[in-house]
Amino acid sequence: MKTHNKSLKVKTLLLAIGVCSAAMSHAKEADPEIEQLRNEINELRQLLNQQSQQQQQQAVQLQNYQTEKVQLSNKDNAVQRSGLTLTKGGAEMTFYGNVRADLQYQIEGGPASRIYNQISTVALDGVSENSDNLKSTLSATRLGFDFKTPTTAGDVGGKVEVDFLGGSSLDTLRIRHAYLTYGNWLIGQTWSNFAPPDFMPESIDALGFVGGAVKRTPQVRYTQKLNADTNFVYALEDSKDASSDMRLPAFTARANHKFSDSLLLSARGMVTEKRTKADEEAAWGVGVGVKYDVTPKTSIKADYYHVNGDSSFVSWTNQGFVTDANNQILETNEFDSITVGITQQFNEKLRGTLGYGYMKADNNDRYINALADKTKANKDLWQAWGNVFYSPVKPISLGVEYVFGEREAFGAAPNGSKTGEDNRVNAVAIYNF
Structure with missing residues (x-):
């Protein structure tokens, strides 16, 4: 409103000046005082024109500012709706996680002190078995x-x-994950x-x-696309690997190829x-790992490993190597493992x-004979499982x-047993947020 009134006054003053100028231009002789007055009027006209232009520019700037303010407000609202916030360092941050309650009933076998899979150390038949035990935990609750x-x-993530x-x-x-990414690193x-x-096929465990x-x-990784x-x-x-005095890091390489939207292969x-x-x-x-979507609702996963001398990467294997009294490495463990599920x-x-999983160690007599306790090293392991997940509403998953x-151990227990069973039921309730 104020801008409009000022503009009206300026126009009126300009009109008056124009009338006076026209009247004076009809004078037959130019009096010096009249000529000076004419010059002052021209200067005043120029000043008023400049002021009018400045007012128009200010009006445009005000309009642009208001538009940008609305856009920034909309952007902030969109960021809040998407769950993003800004850290002190100016990074966009997304918070996520879940509350997870696990319940396990050990029908037979299994160590009493632990919940979740411990197939490689399950009690041998008749030797300190921990059967008919109920265990629960919320330890798998996750924050990220x-x-x-x-x-x-470029972006730093x-x-x-x-x-x-x-x-x-x-x-x-x-800590589960803690890393930074920049470019391909x-x-x-x-x-x-x-x-x-x-x-790995899906499991509740x-x-x-x-x-x-x-x-x-912990690693330094580079991806070449x-x-x-x-x-x-x-x-x-x-x-x-606690069994090894590490001097050099492990070098790993992986090739991933998508043959189609339904078939993915990974070689490592x-x-x-x-x-x-x-x-x-x-x-x-x-x-080698494979994922194949038979139909949009049916998928198959399979993973295979062959390893010699290491027990740190693949789970539930025997120790990677054995030593003598002088810390000389006598022999290494070699094994194959596979898991497949639908x-x-x-x-x-x-x-x-x-799902089904199987692991078989090489029958190496030199390795076996060097073991201090042959009942703690396994000739083979296997597990079969089936589960169902039900989500009554989107953030909740219930599973059984x-x-x-x-x-099967390389050595027999005092009662002659070489085998131990893992027989149990798992249940879980997860709230994802």
């Missing part, structure tokens, strides 16, 4: 943060994710490049079952050094999985699972 900071050189599965007694905070802790869980691997390592369907991933990893390799105070030995491994999505709320497995 994703970060992204736009920079002139990161993740921090924790749960409470640290320590032998559980209920201890531990990743630095920090996340899934091992050699032993990712991508091709938080550790999965034999034949697969649940391994997170050839095209939309193929990439190579290279990493130097700290495998956290690993080489690392195993070292004692007196000796060292090379360990290596290869792996998942069916029955409807939007119900899905189920059937039955698993039966067996281990």
Whole structure:
């Protein structure tokens, strides 16, 4: 309103000046005072024109400012609706996680002190079995943060994710993932490049079952993308192998190729050094994973490993190598493992999985004879399981699972038993947020 009144006054003054100028222009002789007055009027006209232009520019700037303010307000509302916030350092942050309650009823076998899969150490028949035990925990409850900071050189990303599965007694905070990404590089802790869980059939057990691997390592990783369907991933990893005095990180490589929207293949390799105070030995491994969607609602996953000398990447294996009294490495353990499963999505709320896993160690007499306790090393392991997940509403998942497995040790217990059974029922309730 004020801008409009000022504009009206300026126009009126300009009109008056114009009338006076016209009248004076008709004078026959130009009096010096009249000529001076004419010059002053012209100068005043120029000043008024400049003021009018400035007012118009200010009006345009005000309108642009109001438009930008509305746009920023809409952007802020959109960010809040999407769950994004800004950190002190200016990064976009997304918070996520779940509350998870696990229940396990051990029908037969299984160590009393632990919940979740421990097939490699299940009690041998008739030897301190822990049967008919009910266990529960919320230790797999998870909290996570994703970060992204736009920079002139590209986005810098990161993740921090924790749960409470640290320590032998559980209920201890531990880091699952903590890393930063920039371009094709990743630095920090996340899934091992050699032993990712991508091709393990779904399970309620938080550790999965034999034949697969649940391994997170500190690493430096580089991803080379050839095209939309193929990439190579290279990493130097700290495998956290307590049995070895690590001097060099493990080198891992992985090739991923998508043949179609329904078929994905991953081939992997690993080489690392195993070292004692007196000796060292090379360990290596290869792996192949496949995911195939038979139909939009039916998918198959399979994962295979062959490893020599390492026990840190693939879960539930025997120790990677044995030593003599002088810390000389006598022999290494070599094994094959496989897991395969099929998942069916029955409807939007119900899905189920059937799976099987198997691991077989090489029958190496020199390795076996060097073992201090042959009942703690396994000739083979297997597990079969079936589960059903039901989601009554989107953020809630309820599941029940039955698993039966067996281990066969290289040595017999005092009662002559070489086998132990893992027979149990798992249940879970998860609220994702």
